[in-house]
Amino acid sequence: MQSSKNSSSLWQTLFGHPIRAFGVVSLLLLILLAVAPAKNHFSEWRHYQNKYLSLIGNRSDAVTLQRHFHDHDGIQQIWLPQLGVVDRCTTCHTGLKEATLADVSAQPFRKHPAIPHTLDQFGCVMCHRGQGPATTVEEAHSSTLAWEQPILPARYVQSSCGQCHRAPLTGTPQLNLGRNLLSRYGCVHCHTIKLPDGTAMKPTDDPPSLEHVADKTTREWIYAWLKDPQAYAVTATMPNFKLSDPDARDISAFLIANSTPIAGDTAPLSKNEKAPDPTAGASLYGESFCASCHAVQNAAGNVVGGDVGPELTRVGNKVKPEWLQAWLHNPRIYDPGTAMPHYRFTDPQLSLLTAFLGNKTDSDLLANVHLDAATPEQIAHGKLLVTDYGCASCHEIGGIKKPDNFAPELTRIGSKPLTQILFLPGMTHAIPDYIAAKIRQPRSFGAALKMPQFTLAPAQIDALTTALLALTDRAQDMPRALTVPAKPPSNYQPAGRAGQLMSDLACFSCHAINGRGGDMAPDLTWEGSSVQRPWLQAFLKNPGTLRPALIRRMPRFNLSDGDAAELADYIMTVYQNPAFDRDSMPNSGYPPAQVEQGKQLFYSKYACQGCHIVDTKTDKGYVGPTLTQVGSRLNAAWIYHWLKDPQAMRSGTIEPNRNMNDEDARALTAFLMTQKGSGKQEAKK
Amino acid sequence: MAKTIANYFEELRGTRVWRSVFRSGTGSSTLHRSLAIQQNVFLHLFSTKVRTRMLSFSATWYLGTLTFGTFLILVATGIPLMFYYHPSVPQAYADTKDLQFVVSSGLFLRNLHRWSAHAMVFLVFAHLFKVFYRGAYRPPREFNWVIGVVLLLITLFLSYTGYLLPWDQLAFWAITVGSNIASAAPVIGNKVHFLMLGGNVVNANALLRFYVLHCMILPLIAILFIAVHFWRIRKDGGLYVHQSEPKTVAASAAAAKGAQ
Numbered sequence: 047m048q049s050s051k052n053s054s055s056l057w058q059t060l061f062g063h064p065i066r067a068f069g070v071v072s073l074l075l076l077i078l079l080a081v082a083p084a085k086n087h088f089s090e091w092r093h094y095q096n097k098y099l100s101l102i103g104n105r106s107d108a109v110t111l112q113r114h115f116h117d118h119d120g121i122q123q124i125w126l127p128q129l130g131v132v133d134r135c136t137t138c139h140t141g142l143k144e145a146t147l148a149d150v151s152a153q154p155f156r157k158h159p160a161i162p163h164t165l166d167q168f169g170c171v172m173c174h175r176g177q178g179p180a181t182t183v184e185e186a187h188s189s190t191l192a193w194e195q196p197i198l199p200a201r202y203v204q205s206s207c208g209q210c211h212r213a214p215l216t217g218t219p220q221l222n223l224g225r226n227l228l229s230r231y232g233c234v235h236c237h238t239i240k241l242p243d244g245t246a247m248k249p250t251d252d253p254p255s256l257e258h259v260a261d262k263t264t265r266e267w268i269y270a271w272l273k274d275p276q277a278y279a280v281t282a283t284m285p286n287f288k289l290s291d292p293d294a295r296d297i298s299a300f301l302i303a304n305s306t307p308i309a310g311d312t313a314p315l316s317k318n319e320k321a322p323d324p325t326a327g328a329s330l331y332g333e334s335f336c337a338s339c340h341a342v343q344n345a346a347g348n349v350v351g352g353d354v355g356p357e358l359t360r361v362g363n364k365v366k367p368e369w370l371q372a373w374l375h376n377p378r379i380y381d382p383g384t385a386m387p388h389y390r391f392t393d394p395q396l397s398l399l400t401a402f403l404g405n406k407t408d409s410d411l412l413a414n415v416h417l418d419a420a421t422p423e424q425i426a427h428g429k430l431l432v433t434d435y436g437c438a439s440c441h442e443i444g445g446i447k448k449p450d451n452f453a454p455e456l457t458r459i460g461s462k463p464l465t466q467i468l469f470l471p472g473m474t475h476a477i478p479d480y481i482a483a484k485i486r487q488p489r490s491f492g493a494a495l496k497m498p499q500f501t502l503a504p505a506q507i508d509a510l511t512t513a514l515l516a517l518t519d520r521a522q523d524m525p526r527a528l529t530v531p532a533k534p535p536s537n538y539q540p541a542g543r544a545g546q547l548m549s550d551l552a553c554f555s556c557h558a559i560n561g562r563g564g565d566m567a568p569d570l571t572w573e574g575s576s577v578q579r580p581w582l583q584a585f586l587k588n589p590g591t592l593r594p595a596l597i598r599r600m601p602r603f604n605l606s607d608g609d610a611a612e613l614a615d616y617i618m619t620v621y622q623n624p625a626f627d628r629d630s631m632p633n634s635g636y637p638p639a640q641v642e643q644g645k646q647l648f649y650s651k652y653a654c655q656g657c658h659i660v661d662t663k664t665d666k667g668y669v670g671p672t673l674t675q676v677g678s679r680l681n682a683a684w685i686y687h688w689l690k691d692p693q694a695m696r697s698g699t700i701e702p703n704r705n706m707n708d709e710d711a712r713a714l715t716a717f718l719m720t721q722k723g724s725g726k727q728e729a730k731k
Numbered sequence: 732m733a734k735t736i737a738n739y740f741e742e743l744r745g746t747r748v749w750r751s752v753f754r755s756g757t758g759s760s761t762l763h764r765s766l767a768i769q770q771n772v773f774l775h776l777f778s779t780k781v782r783t784r785m786l787s788f789s790a791t792w793y794l795g796t797l798t799f800g801t802f803l804i805l806v807a808t809g810i811p812l813m814f815y816y817h818p819s820v821p822q823a824y825a826d827t828k829d830l831q832f833v834v835s836s837g838l839f840l841r842n843l844h845r846w847s848a849h850a851m852v853f854l855v856f857a858h859l860f861k862v863f864y865r866g867a868y869r870p871p872r873e874f875n876w877v878i879g880v881v882l883l884l885i886t887l888f889l890s891y892t893g894y895l896l897p898w899d900q901l902a903f904w905a906i907t908v909g910s911n912i913a914s915a916a917p918v919i920g921n922k923v924h925f926l927m928l929g930g931n932v933v934n935a936n937a938l939l940r941f942y943v944l945h946c947m948i949l950p951l952i953a954i955l956f957i958a959v960h961f962w963r964i965r966k967d968g969g970l971y972v973h974q975s976e977p978k979t980v981a982a983s984a985a986a987a988k989g990a991q
Binding site for chain 1: 821825828829831832833835836838839899
């Protein structure tokens with residue numbers, strides 16, 4: 047009773063009389079209104095700026111830092127009108143540009159690591175995403191109701207470089223790897239990825255045609271391969287479709303039944319075989335530098351060799367010997383576009399290599415595969431499955447059209463609205479997590495999904511996620527003037543008979559010419575200016591070692607004299623550097639004084655012996671090519687221009703530019719041109 | 732001798748400047764007080780004389796006044812908001828972000844506008860129900876009821892047009908859905924839809940139209956109807972209080988009932 051009376055008296059005091067009630071209500075309203083300016087004053091960003099001031103107050107360079115800060119007091123912003131970007135991150139991240147704050151680790155005051163761009167020109171959200179205009183931590187960093195794109199996790203930040211830069215950058219290995227994998231693992235066979243320049247990303251893998259597969263392999267192997275490609279070869283890029291036993295049985299039945307033979311792609315084995323000599327086979331395999339392109343898994347489980355061609359660890363389980371022999375004889379009969387060169391093996395070499403490779407088997411692989419003869423129903427069902435799983439997206443299969451847009455387009459996957467995504471329970475609702483989970487286990491999003499399981503290392507998944515995150519709306523809509531496009535791919539094809547020879551020998555699998563080709567071997571665009579014809583022809587006939595440090599070198603193709611001459615003529619005539627005349631300097635007859643001066647320069651001033659060998663007894667350099675025969679290998683004019691500016695002759699070469707004057711370069715050229723090689727000099731005598 | 736504040740006011744009212752503005756003159760007689768109301772352009776809409784009973788909370792719950800109060804808040808906050816807002820596609824959303832993050836007390840201003848708008852819609856409905864259930868719509872106030880219904884519609888249109896202005900997803904789709912409802916009307920539906928949006932989809936034209944409607948046309952119409960609404964209260968015999976009708980009014984109402 048007492049308390050209720052008390053409270054009622056308080057009520058009476060405050061609201062008992064209309065005038066008093068009006069006064070009290072007005073007072074309350076005033077207090078409520080005062081909240082607005084108070085909230086404005088005690089804002090988050092002001093709190094951080096005050097913290098920053100107390101942080102720098104105790105430092106020795108406090109005066110400088112304070113002056114920098116007071117020049118930029120209050121809310122800061124970076125405005126990029128061309129991109130519609132407003133960034134206010136620098137309001138709280140006050141020390142980004144202060145070089146002396148390198149020791150500060152507390153955010154938001156940390157100094158920004160050195161990058162090739164200036165912060166004022168590029169802002170923050172271009173690379174880090176998040177909500178630039180926001181001035182509160184929660185809104186700026188996180189995914190909120192009004193903003194879907196949170197800060198990009200640091201491990202994927204290279205993706206942002208890819209929004210403008212289409213060509214590989216030295217600073218973005220993860221992005222480069224990811225883009226490479228998108229092409230190499232054939233992602234873009236099924237998923238279209240349109241690039242901002244209007245072209246589409248192209249696959250760089252070469253999935254074999256299955257139109258004649260019965261000539262090459264058996265139904266049992268296809269079955270085992272379909273069930274688990276990585277059981278056959280750990281480096282296989284073919285994904286696992288998780289097929290049931292009957293499905294794998296039916297697909298293998300269809301592929302064998304659907305295969306048509308090609309004349310000449312199997313060769314009868316010679317019957318008069320003794321037991322093949324494994325040592326001779328291994329040494330032929332080594333001499334032919336098969337390992338430059340093909341890998342083999344050794345006993346320790348390590349995969350050793352190149353990744354241009356398929357892994358050969360268990361190749362004997364896969365291919366039929368008759369097919370293998372015909373393939374080694376001339377791979378272009380079975381697959382005209384293969385990257386494999388056409389070696390001119392002799393018949394004994396062919397049977398030796400066939401037997402050597404045929405012995406590379408794993409007895410467990412096909413041990414449990416027992417397939418009954420295929421029924422027409424199985425074959426029909428196999429065809430249905432092949433269509434259903436989109437096999438023809440990658441492989442040519444007779445009678446089945448390559449499907450268009452078999453899988454969702456990924457052109458703007460990095461900006462996919464979160465509302466269009468079905469996340470798994472317990473998953474972070476963010477694009478990077480979604481993409482990574484999709485790559486890691488595609489079928490975890492639904493057992494009925496068709497995307498197969500790829501075998502990828504965590505670093506590869508991160509790289510692929512990075513490359514996909516670069517495919518944003520911003521990347522697509524970026525003004526062309528602000529992007530750094532990649533060089534358009536070259537479809538250079540040399541003409542005439544030499545061109546046919548170069549295709550036959552698959553020169554472009556290793557060498558690049560005029561922008562097309564591999565990077566395993568030197569660029570040959572200006573080879574005609576570089577080398578002397580007699581050396582070139584002899585080298586084509588029997589390639590020797592130029593760089594002692596390298597394990598890989600050019601294989602011997604057993605070219606005929608005619609073919610070698612044809613190629614040498616073509617290279618000498620066509621692949622010339624327009625910057626200088628090859629014959630402008632003589633290749634011999636330099637005065638001995640100049641030669642001696644060159645020798646002095648070689649050994650003392652420029653210390654070339656650090657990387658090169660001229661005298662095999664004293665010089666120890668092995669980084670660059672051996673120069674004992676350089677006088678009969680290279681042209682004097684080439685050496686001269688090379689010494690003056692190596693990078694102009696071959697971009698990316700590690701030979702340093704020593705800013706040589708003309709006299710030194712001439713003297714060194716004279717000295718090097720006297721290095722004709724001991725063998726030749728003896729022959730002359 | 733100490734002067735009271737009242738003395739100062741009295742002095743002020745006697746000055747020439749004051750007399751030139753307010754013509755009702757000094758004094759507190761009934762005449763003077765009624766003149767003070769009648770001769771003021773803002774106050775002349777109101778009755779010169781009000782019974783205390785009518786001002787009691789229970790009579791009206793002050794719903795009409797509160798609605799008008801929210802309207803005033805909306806005008807007062809809406810004008811500064813217009814200083815910061817461009818009704819253009821690239822700028823509209825960025826401007827709402829600026830109001831939230833950069834403009835001093837901008838978030839307070841915007842939230843006050845938003846919550847007042849919600850409150851106004853709620854209060855308009857509450858006012859309508861109160862009037863309906865107390866029977867205050869009956870003769871002679873039936874025309875004022877009609878004006879009230881028009882004001883209800885104007886309030887809803889104001890609310891709807893303002894909804895598009897932040898130019899976010901919610902706004903875009905709400906207006907898309909709303910305008911599609913209009914196009915479902917028979918015969919003229921598609922024309923109305925086109926007229927509303929200035930096109931076939933919600934885009935720059937729709938934003939501009941909604942902005943002009945929200946900030947110019949609808950408020951002006953609302954003010955006009957509010958003025959008539961208030962004026963009619965005086966003409967219809969003041970605020971309705973249950974069983975307090977003047978005898979003449981009650982008699983005419985009964986006669987009208989008898990005639991039916």
